[in-house]
Amino acid sequence: MPLLEQLARHEWPYLLGVCAMLLAALYRFRPSERRTVLLTLLFLLLGLAGLGVASLAASLGMTQGASVLKELFTILLGLVVIRLFGLALFRLLLVSLRVEPPRILEDVLVILAYLAWGLVRLRYAGLDLSQLVTTSAVITAVIAFSMQDTLGNILSGVALQLDDSLELGQWVVLPDVSGKVLQVGWRSTLLETRNGETVVVPNAWLMKNSFRVLGKRFNGHGLLWRRWVWFDLGWELPPAKVIAILQDAVRDGHIDGVASEPPPQAVLMEAHDGLARYALRYWLSDFAADDPTDSQVRAHVITALVRYGIALASPSHNVLMTKDNDKTAAQRQFSDVQRRLAALEGVALFADFTAEERRHLAEQLSFAPFEQGDIISRQGAVAHWLYILTTGEVDIWRDYATPQAQRLSRLKAGGFFGEMGLMTGAPRSATVVAASYVECYRLDRAGFEAILTARPALADALSHILAERLHDNHLHAQVLPDTPSPPREAELLERIRRFFGL
Numbered sequence: 001m002p003l004l005e006q007l008a009r010h011e012w013p014y015l016l017g018v019c020a021m022l023l024a025a026l027y028r029f030r031p032s033e034r035r036t037v038l039l040t041l042l043f044l045l046l047g048l049a050g051l052g053v054a055s056l057a058a059s060l061g062m063t064q065g066a067s068v069l070k071e072l073f074t075i076l077l078g079l080v081v082i083r084l085f086g087l088a089l090f091r092l093l094l095v096s097l098r099v100e101p102p103r104i105l106e107d108v109l110v111i112l113a114y115l116a117w118g119l120v121r122l123r124y125a126g127l128d129l130s131q132l133v134t135t136s137a138v139i140t141a142v143i144a145f146s147m148q149d150t151l152g153n154i155l156s157g158v159a160l161q162l163d164d165s166l167e168l169g170q171w172v173v174l175p176d177v178s179g180k181v182l183q184v185g186w187r188s189t190l191l192e193t194r195n196g197e198t199v200v201v202p203n204a205w206l207m208k209n210s211f212r213v214l215g216k217r218f219n220g221h222g223l224l225w226r227r228w229v230w231f232d233l234g235w236e237l238p239p240a241k242v243i244a245i246l247q248d249a250v251r252d253g254h255i256d257g258v259a260s261e262p263p264p265q266a267v268l269m270e271a272h273d274g275l276a277r278y279a280l281r282y283w284l285s286d287f288a289a290d291d292p293t294d295s296q297v298r299a300h301v302i303t304a305l306v307r308y309g310i311a312l313a314s315p316s317h318n319v320l321m322t323k324d325n326d327k328t329a330a331q332r333q334f335s336d337v338q339r340r341l342a343a344l345e346g347v348a349l350f351a352d353f354t355a356e357e358r359r360h361l362a363e364q365l366s367f368a369p370f371e372q373g374d375i376i377s378r379q380g381a382v383a384h385w386l387y388i389l390t391t392g393e394v395d396i397w398r399d400y401a402t403p404q405a406q407r408l409s410r411l412k413a414g415g416f417f418g419e420m421g422l423m424t425g426a427p428r429s430a431t432v433v434a435a436s437y438v439e440c441y442r443l444d445r446a447g448f449e450a451i452l453t454a455r456p457a458l459a460d461a462l463s464h465i466l467a468e469r470l471h472d473n474h475l476h477a478q479v480l481p482d483t484p485s486p487p488r489e490a491e492l493l494e495r496i497r498r499f500f501g502l
Helices: 005-030 030-057 063-095 101-122 129-134 136-146 148-162 202-209 240-250 285-309 328-345 354-363 417-426 445-454 458-475 488-502
Strands: 170-171 178-184 190-193 198-202 226-232 265-272 275-284 366-370 376-377 385-391 396-397 406-411 431-434 436-446
Touching: 005 030, 030 063, 063 101, 148 190, 148 202, 190 202, 190 366, 198 202, 226 285, 240 265, 240 275, 240 285, 265 458, 285 366, 285 406, 328 354, 328 406, 354 436, 376 385, 417 458, 417 488, 436 445, 436 488, 445 458, 445 488, 458 488
Parallel strands: none
Antiparallel strands: 170 178, 178 190, 190 198, 226 275, 265 275, 366 436, 376 431, 385 436, 396 406, 396 431
């Protein structure tokens, strides 16, 4: 009995049962492959229907047509079964064993199985395979010439896998696009860009051209990518000061996606056209958030530069075409002073000051913005500054950035802090961190000393107000058991007089 009839009578029912179980398992456990499973099922049903039509044609006496149909749909069923077993092996069994071979291996093995099935069918059709071997040189030459691009892509894909040039999940940069490697197939490599686009790159192009693979490991940590952010500043600024400001702005900001190790680094790259060009280099941990993280870095740096009174520079050949007249400048100055006076009204320390004294203080205030995460004042530091909070919120921390860190309280717009440093010169008792974007006015000792020296009697009222504020803060804040009690009014008065030489 011919082998085909044996298969039709005995093996095919069992094989179809196995196929049905594999299809059900793939559909149940691999939701991402359901479209492929349904297409495979469709072709399987088409093959079975074709065999049914061939049997019907044979029963009607159309022997030759039935034979052709039977052979065609037998070949189709064989291809479907090979494809199904390939799916079950690579996308079900190996995945369950946590083995993920490259997709190109699956494609190559399935194609080889297709060829083997085709040779088997040719053999049963009566073709002598030895004759095929003798003419293989001609056939190979014809195939190689007609499919040279396809063969080049296949061989290039195999080479990319063998030498580990590309791995799934890596980020690569091509001349005009960058993205994450989704799949290395037999013909092309798929990249997913940050814009949600899928770019198809022929494997042969990757083998013929250079491309960059992003990421470097440090001390066993995840992959990091160094980013460059550029700033043009005036050449007359001390480089050491500018570099420290740039590095501290990013390091103290605790920006998401910016690695703490290796730390950010600022360098002076060049000076030309009256400008000094600085590069701030940091290591990015989330490659998909490159532009948003660059934006956060720029925001932290720019606000830090504003606090220090440093403006971004423009090339010297730029010309400012607009000039304020005296009236416009006076109006702007008046509005600025009014805003500062309004901020001073919320500070209880200055309740006994005259209108003239408040106006003098308002003229001494300096604008100080901070980005979220910036450290405004550090515990233990000696800084004779009082901050008046006009926009945003700040957190008061004890032992900030340590395992014992404790948040004591949160101040909202309208509050103030740093009064002990301004009035007595005492070191900061806590660290103040911006909980959001913050705008402050800052008053230093020099701007306050002239008023207190001219009217020493203010020291009594100031010590009384300061003692009440420290007492209230001590009652409402989350203080530790070993925190000392706030100084009394008489002790504060003595400190103020000694600090200002009254």
